[in-house]
Amino acid sequence: MARPTPLSGFPEWLPDGRIVEQHVLDVLRRTFELHGFAGIETRAVEPLDQLLRKGETSKEVYVLRRLQEDPETPAARGHREAEKGLGLHFDLTVPFARYVLENAGHLAFPFRRYQIQKVWRGERPQDGRFREFVQADVDVVGAGSLPYHYEVELPLVMADALGALRDLGVPPVRILVNNRKVAEGFYRGLGLTDVEAVLRGIDKLDKIGSDAVAEVLVAEAGATPAQAAACLELAAVNGEDTGVVDRVRELAARYDASTDLLEEGLGELGALVAAAAERAPGVLVADLRIARGLDYYTGSVYETVLVGHEDLGSICSGGRYDTLASDGATTYPGVGLSIGVSRLVSRLLSAGLVRATRSVPTAVLVAVTSEERRAASDAVAAALRSRGIPTEVAPSASKFGKQIRHADRRGIPYVWFVGDTSDDGAPAQDEVKDIRTGAQQPADAATWAPPGEDLLPRVVAAG
Amino acid sequence: MARPTPLSGFPEWLPDGRIVEQHVLDVLRRTFELHGFAGIETRAVEPLDQLLRKGETSKEVYVLRRLQEDPETPAARGHREAEKGLGLHFDLTVPFARYVLENAGHLAFPFRRYQIQKVWRGERPQDGRFREFVQADVDVVGAGSLPYHYEVELPLVMADALGALRDLGVPPVRILVNNRKVAEGFYRGLGLTDVEAVLRGIDKLDKIGSDAVAEVLVAEAGATPAQAAACLELAAVNGEDTGVVDRVRELAARYDASTDLLEEGLGELGALVAAAAERAPGVLVADLRIARGLDYYTGSVYETVLVGHEDLGSICSGGRYDTLASDGATTYPGVGLSIGVSRLVSRLLSAGLVRATRSVPTAVLVAVTSEERRAASDAVAAALRSRGIPTEVAPSASKFGKQIRHADRRGIPYVWFVGDTSDDGAPAQDEVKDIRTGAQQPADAATWAPPGEDLLPRVVAAG
Numbered sequence: 001m002a003r004p005t006p007l008s009g010f011p012e013w014l015p016d017g018r019i020v021e022q023h024v025l026d027v028l029r030r031t032f033e034l035h036g037f038a039g040i041e042t043r044a045v046e047p048l049d050q051l052l053r054k055g056e057t058s059k060e061v062y063v064l065r066r067l068q069e070d071p072e073t074p075a076a077r078g079h080r081e082a083e084k085g086l087g088l089h090f091d092l093t094v095p096f097a098r099y100v101l102e103n104a105g106h107l108a109f110p111f112r113r114y115q116i117q118k119v120w121r122g123e124r125p126q127d128g129r130f131r132e133f134v135q136a137d138v139d140v141v142g143a144g145s146l147p148y149h150y151e152v153e154l155p156l157v158m159a160d161a162l163g164a165l166r167d168l169g170v171p172p173v174r175i176l177v178n179n180r181k182v183a184e185g186f187y188r189g190l191g192l193t194d195v196e197a198v199l200r201g202i203d204k205l206d207k208i209g210s211d212a213v214a215e216v217l218v219a220e221a222g223a224t225p226a227q228a229a230a231c232l233e234l235a236a237v238n239g240e241d242t243g244v245v246d247r248v249r250e251l252a253a254r255y256d257a258s259t260d261l262l263e264e265g266l267g268e269l270g271a272l273v274a275a276a277a278e279r280a281p282g283v284l285v286a287d288l289r290i291a292r293g294l295d296y297y298t299g300s301v302y303e304t305v306l307v308g309h310e311d312l313g314s315i316c317s318g319g320r321y322d323t324l325a326s327d328g329a330t331t332y333p334g335v336g337l338s339i340g341v342s343r344l345v346s347r348l349l350s351a352g353l354v355r356a357t358r359s360v361p362t363a364v365l366v367a368v369t370s371e372e373r374r375a376a377s378d379a380v381a382a383a384l385r386s387r388g389i390p391t392e393v394a395p396s397a398s399k400f401g402k403q404i405r406h407a408d409r410r411g412i413p414y415v416w417f418v419g420d421t422s423d424d425g426a427p428a429q430d431e432v433k434d435i436r437t438g439a440q441q442p443a444d445a446a447t448w449a450p451p452g453e454d455l456l457p458r459v460v461a462a463g
Numbered sequence: 464m465a466r467p468t469p470l471s472g473f474p475e476w477l478p479d480g481r482i483v484e485q486h487v488l489d490v491l492r493r494t495f496e497l498h499g500f501a502g503i504e505t506r507a508v509e510p511l512d513q514l515l516r517k518g519e520t521s522k523e524v525y526v527l528r529r530l531q532e533d534p535e536t537p538a539a540r541g542h543r544e545a546e547k548g549l550g551l552h553f554d555l556t557v558p559f560a561r562y563v564l565e566n567a568g569h570l571a572f573p574f575r576r577y578q579i580q581k582v583w584r585g586e587r588p589q590d591g592r593f594r595e596f597v598q599a600d601v602d603v604v605g606a607g608s609l610p611y612h613y614e615v616e617l618p619l620v621m622a623d624a625l626g627a628l629r630d631l632g633v634p635p636v637r638i639l640v641n642n643r644k645v646a647e648g649f650y651r652g653l654g655l656t657d658v659e660a661v662l663r664g665i666d667k668l669d670k671i672g673s674d675a676v677a678e679v680l681v682a683e684a685g686a687t688p689a690q691a692a693a694c695l696e697l698a699a700v701n702g703e704d705t706g707v708v709d710r711v712r713e714l715a716a717r718y719d720a721s722t723d724l725l726e727e728g729l730g731e732l733g734a735l736v737a738a739a740a741e742r743a744p745g746v747l748v749a750d751l752r753i754a755r756g757l758d759y760y761t762g763s764v765y766e767t768v769l770v771g772h773e774d775l776g777s778i779c780s781g782g783r784y785d786t787l788a789s790d791g792a793t794t795y796p797g798v799g800l801s802i803g804v805s806r807l808v809s810r811l812l813s814a815g816l817v818r819a820t821r822s823v824p825t826a827v828l829v830a831v832t833s834e835e836r837r838a839a840s841d842a843v844a845a846a847l848r849s850r851g852i853p854t855e856v857a858p859s860a861s862k863f864g865k866q867i868r869h870a871d872r873r874g875i876p877y878v879w880f881v882g883d884t885s886d887d888g889a890p891a892q893d894e895v896k897d898i899r900t901g902a903q904q905p906a907d908a909a910t911w912a913p914p915g916e917d918l919l920p921r922v923v924a925a926g
Contacts, residue, residue, distance in 0.1 A: 003790050004565045007549075010506035012562065014569050015576070018503050033919075034848045036825035036855030040481050043473035043595050044507070044581065050467075052530075061530045066585035067523075067550070086470075087530070099475065102467045106477050108872045110858050112823075113478070118507065122529035132506050147859060149837060160848075275838070279845065327466050360575070362499035374612060375738070382742065385497045385623075392499030395573050396610060409571045456496075 009125030010132045011346055016457075019356035021134075021345045023168055023459040025116060028136045028339065031161040032114035037138050040113050042095035044120075045086040050094060060121040061087040088120040092137045092338065097325035100141055100332055109143040109332075110150070116341070128312050128343045139336025141324055146333040148268055151300040151320050152275045158304070158316055158337045159280040169354040169461025170344075175283055175304045175316065176238075177276075178290040179269045180297055182248065185262025186234050190227050190255060196295050197221035202235050203291040230255045238287040241277055245270040248288065268299065298322040302337055306347065315344045355462040358411025361390040363450050365407040366416040368397040369426045376418045380430065383445035384416075389455065391416075400425060404435055413454050416443070472588030473595045474809055479920075482819035484597075484808045486631055486922040488579060491599045491802065494624040495577035500601050503576050505558035507583075508549040513557060523584040525551040551583040555600045555801065560788035563604055563795055572606040572795075573613070579804070591775050591806045602799025604787055609796040611731055614763040614783050615738045621767070621779055621800045622743040632817040632924025633807075638746055638767045638779065639701075640739075641753035642732045643760055645711065648725025649697050653690050653718060659758050660684035665698050666754040693718045701750040704740055708733040711751065731762065761785040765800055769810065778807045818925040821874025824853040826913050828870040829879040831860040832889045839881045843893065846908035847879075852918065854879075863888060867898055876917050879906070 006012070013021060029039065051061050064086045089095050092115045100107065116136045125131055138157055140150045155175050162173045183202075184195050192198055201216040208216075210232050217228035230251070237247050245266050252258045269286055276284030293301050297319030304316035318337030325332040348354045364384055366377040377393045384391040392412075394403045400417070407415050413436060419429035432448060433440040449455075469475070476484055492502065514524050527549045552558050555578045563570065579599045588594055601620055603613045618638050625636045646665075647658050655661055664679040671679075673695050680691035693714070700710050708729045715721045732749055739747035756764050760782030767779035781800030788795040811817045827847055829840040840856045847854040855875075857866045863880070870878050876899060882892035895911060896903040912918075 003567075004561050006565065007506065007508070010508065012505055013503075014566060015501040015503055018501070021504075022502060033824035034851070034853050036823060036853055038478040038481070038823045039485060040476070040478055041484075042475055043470065044583070045470070045473065045595070062527045063530050064525045064527060064551070067526050088527070098467050102469065103477060104466075108822075108869075112855065120507070132508070142858075149834075153841075153856075275841075278838070279841070359571075360499060360501045361496035371612075375741070378616075378738075378742070388497070390497050390499055392575065393616075395605075406571075 009130050011130055016356040016359035017349050019457050020354055020459050024345055027164045028161050031164050032138055035157045037112045037114040040115055042099050044088055046089050046095055048085040048087045051087045060090050060123055062120050062122055063087050090121045091119055092135050101325050101327050110140050112140050114138045130342055133342035136339040136341050139334050141332050141334035143330055150335050152272045154335050154337055155302050156279055159283045168459040172307045173304050174285055175302055176285055176287040176290050178288055178301050179265040180294045180299055181261050181265025182269055185259045185265050186257055189257030189259040189262055190230055192223055194221050199291045199294050205289055235289040240285050242270045242273050244286040293319055309347055312347055315340050352462050354459050356457045356459055358457045360410045362392045362412045363389055363455055364391045364414045364416050365412045366393045367403045368394045369420055370397045380418055380445045407435055472593050474593055474805055479819040479822035480812050482920050483817055483922050487808055490627045491624050494627050495601055498620045500575045500577040503578055505562050507551055509552050509558055511548040511550045514550045523553050523586055525583050525585055553584045554582055555598050564788050564790050573603050575603050577601045593805055596805035599802040599804050602797050604795050604797035606793055613798050615735045617798050617800055618765050619742055622746045631922040635770045636767050637748055638765055639748055639750040639753050641751055641764050642728040643757045643762055644724050644728025645732055648722045648728050649720050652720030652722040652725055653693055655686055657684050662754045662757050668752055698752040703748050705733045705736050707749040756782055772810055775810055778803050815925045817922050819920045819922055821920045823873045825855050825875045826852055826918055827854045827877045827879050828875045829856045830866045831857045832883055833860045843881055843908045870898055
C-alpha cells in the first residue's frame with residue numbers, strides 16, 4: 001500500500017492534537033454534568049425520511065447501503081431508499097427528537113441532556129467546514145410546555161462551558177442573542193407580512209452591506225424604502241444591557257410599529273440580557289442583526305463568535321423550538337445550543353493558540369538494564385501505575401542514552417533506572433532522572449511521585 | 464411523527480444505561496493512559512478498496528453515497544464506488560494501519576495507541592452482535608521490527624483494564640492465549656501441509672464436537688485418522704502455568720512432530736504464561752484450542768470470555784501481525800487487542816449485573832420559592848457548581864412536595880431550600896434535605912458538600 005493521503009473534509013489529529021481535542025471534550029462534559037445534564041448517545045443513522053424533513057438539508061445527507069444489496073434499476077432503488085433507507089445524521093437535534101419520542105415513557109421531563117458525537121454532511125469542505133465533525137449539544141425538552149427561563153439558562157451553560165476552556169488558552173467568546181418574536185413583531189408592526197423574506201434579506205447584511213440589503217427588502221419582501229430603512233435600524237441595535245430593549249421600544253414608537261408580539265419578545269430578551277449581565281458579564285450580547293435560524297426557531301436564537309476569530313463563523317448556535325418533536329398526543333418544546341467542536345479545535349491547532357505539554361500520557365519511562373531483567377522494570381512500572389502515575393517500560397535494553405532519547409522524543413519528563421548491584425552502568429539503587437534538567441536522585445517506586453503538573457499532559461496557551 | 468421504534472442492531476441506552484457505558488469507557492481510557500498509550504481517533508470512513516482487502520468482510524461493509532449524486536446505470540455506479548467510494552470502517556485496525564502509514568513521519572515508534580470508537584457491520588443482528596457498536600483497542604506498532612515482549616505486555620494491559628472494571632461489578636474474565644507458531648509447527652511436524660484447513664476444522668470444535676472435527680480433518684485437511692487424533696490432543700491442552708509447554712513438548716515427542724517453528728512458538732507461549740502467572744494470576748490461560756484468527760495472525764492470539772457468560776463469545780480478541788501495514792519501504796508489525804464494549808455493556812445491562820446509582824449527574828436540586836426569587840436559587844446553584852457539585856434548579860416554583868418528587872424521580876439525593884424570611888413556607892435560612900432519609904439541616908452554599916459517594920452517580924453491582 002502506497003502512503004495514503006488525507007481525505008479532504010475528514011479531519012484527523014496527530015496524538016498531541018488529539019490531546020487538545022480530548023481536553024476540550026472533557027471540559028465540556030464536566031461543565032454539562034455540573035449543570036445536571038444527562039449524557040446520551042444515539043446511533044449514527046436515522047431513517048432518510050426523517051433526515052429529509054427539512055428540504056434544504058437533503059443535499060448534505062450521506063445515504064448508506066450494504067454492499068451485498070444488489071443494485072436493481074435506479075428507480076426501484078431510489079424508491080426503496082426513500083422508503084426504508086438509512087442516512088448518517090447531519091446534526092444531533094433530529095436524532096434527539098426521535099430519541100425523546102421513542103423513550104418518552106422512560107424519561108422525566110423537563111429532560112436535560114447533553115450529547116457529544118460526530119455528525120456528517122456531504123458539503124464542500126472549507127476552512128472550518130467539514131464533512132465529518134464533532135458537535136457538543138445541550139438541550140432541555142419539556143412535555144407539553146417549557147418555561148421561558150430555560151432560554152436564559154441554556155446560553156449561560158454554554159458561557160460557563162466555553163469560559164472553562166479559557167484555562168486551556170482558548171480565546172474568549174461572545175454569545176450573540178436575538179429573539180424571533182422581536183424581529184417578527186417589529187416587521188409586522190411596520191406592516192410587512194412576508195417575515196421570512198425580510199429575515200432572508202437581513203441575513204445577507206455581513207455579505208452584501210446595508211444598501212444592497214435595503215434593495216433586496218424592497219425587491220423581495222415587498223417593503224417600501226422607509227420600511228426597509230426601519231428594518232436596517234432594528235438590525236443595527238446591539239448591546240450588553242437592557243438599554244437594548246429601550247432602544248428597540250423607541251424605534252418601534254418612532255415607526256408606530258409596536259405589537260403585542262414585539263412586547264412579548266422584548267420582555268424575554270430583556271430578562272435574558274439582565275440575567276446575563278449578572279451571571280456572565282461581557283459574554284452575552286443582544287444583537288438584533290442575528291437572523292440565521294430565526295425561521296426555524298420560535299423564540300430566542302443564539303450564535304457565538306470566538307473573539308479575534310470572527311472569520312470562523314459561529315462556533316455555538318441554537319435556539320428555542322416550540323415543536324422539537326410531537327407524537328400527535330404530546331408536543332415537546334425545546335431549547336438548546338450546539339458547539340462545533342471540530343471547527344473550534346481545528347482553529348486552536350491551525351492558529352497555534354494552544355498546545356499539549358507532551359504527545360503521550362506517559363510521565364515516566366522505566367529504563368531496561370538488560371532483557372533478562374525486564375521483569376524488574378515491569379514491576380517498577382506496575383508500582384507507579386498503582387498510584388496513578390502513567391508509566392511505560394523502554395522498548396529495548398539499549399544504551400541508557402538511547403533510552404533517554406526515546407523518552408525525550410515523546411516529551412516523557414522522567415526516566416527511571418532500576419537499581420542493580422552488578423557492574424553494568426545501572427545505579428545500585430533505583431534513581432529517577434528529570435530529563436529536562438538532568439537532575440537525578442534516588443527514588444522508591446512505592447512512594448515517589450512527579451509534581452502534579454507533570455503527572456498528565458496539560459493543554460496550555462501556546463506561544 | 465408517530466412514536467418511532469428501535470432499529471434492530473443499533474443499540475441505544477437510556478440515560479442510566481449510558482452512565483454505565485460511560486463509566487466503562489472512562490475506566491478503560493484511564494487504564495490505557497496509565498500504561499502510556501496515546502489516544503487517537505480516526506475518521507469513520509475509509510476507501511472501499513482498503514475495506515475490501517480481506518475478501519470475507521466485504522459483505523459487512525456499509526457503503527456511503529451522497530444523496531445528490533445522480534444514480535447512473537448500476538454498472539457505472541458499481542465501478543465508480545469500487546474505485547473511489549467510501550465505506551464505514553468495520554473495525555479500528557484497518558483505519559489504524561492507514562493512519563500509521565499516513566503519519567509515519569510524525570510518529571515515534573514503537574507507537575502505543577488506544578482508540579475507542581464506533582464501528583459498523585451490516586451483519587444480521589443477534590444477542591451481543593450489533594450493526595453499530597463501540598470497540599476499545601490498544602495496539603503497539605513498530606517500524607521494521609517489534610520485540611516479542613509486547614505480545615506479553617498487551618494482554619496484561621487488557622487484564623488490568625478488565626480487572627479495573629470489577630470495581631463496577633463486572634464479572635471476572637479469562638483471557639485465552641494460543642500461538643500460531645505452536646499450532647503450525649505441530650501440524651507441519653505431523654506431516655500436515657494444509658495448515659489453514661486444519662485450523663478451520665479445529666475452529667469448529669465448540670460447535671460440532673471432536674468426533675465430527677476428526678472427520679473434517681480427514682476429509683478436508685488430508686489428515687490420517689492418527690494425525691487428526693493428534694491435532695485434537697493438541698487442542699485439548701490448556702492451563703495457567705508453563706506445564707502447558709511441557710505437555711505440548713511431550714505430545715510432539717510422542718508423535719515425533721517437533722519442529723523449530725514449534726519450539727519457537729513454545730518459547731514464546733511459555734514466556735507469556737510465566738509472566739502472566741506472576742502479574743495477573745488466574746486471568747491468562749493458555750488454550751491450544753483457540754484457532755479463530757490464527758490465519759490472520761502470525762504469533763500470539765487472544766480471546767477473552769466473561770466468566771459465567773461464555774455464551775456471549777469473546778469480549779476481547781486480538782493478536783500479533785507481522786505486517787500490520789507496509790508502504791513498500793518499511794513494514795510495520797503490530798500486536799493489539801480490541802474490547803467489544805457494546806457487547807459487554809449490553810450484557811451488563813440486560814442481565815442486570817450492574818446499575819447506576821442514579822440516572823442524572825445532579826447531586827442537588829435547588830428548590831424555587833417563587834419565580835420572582837429564581838435568581839436566588841440560580842446563585843446557590845452557581846456557588847455549589849463552583850465547588851464541583853453537580854446542581855440544577857427546579858423547573859417551576861410549584862409546591863415543595865412536587866419539587867421534591869421531581870428530584871426523587873431522577874434519583875437526585877438532595878434538595879436545597881433557599882432561606883427567606885417572608886412567610887411562604889421557605890425556611891428562614893438555607894437548608895438542605897436528604898430526601899432518602901428526610902433529614903433536613905441548615906447549610907451554607909459556600910461550604911456544604913455532599914458525602915463523596917453522593918457527589919456523582921456511581922456504577923455498582925446490582926442486586
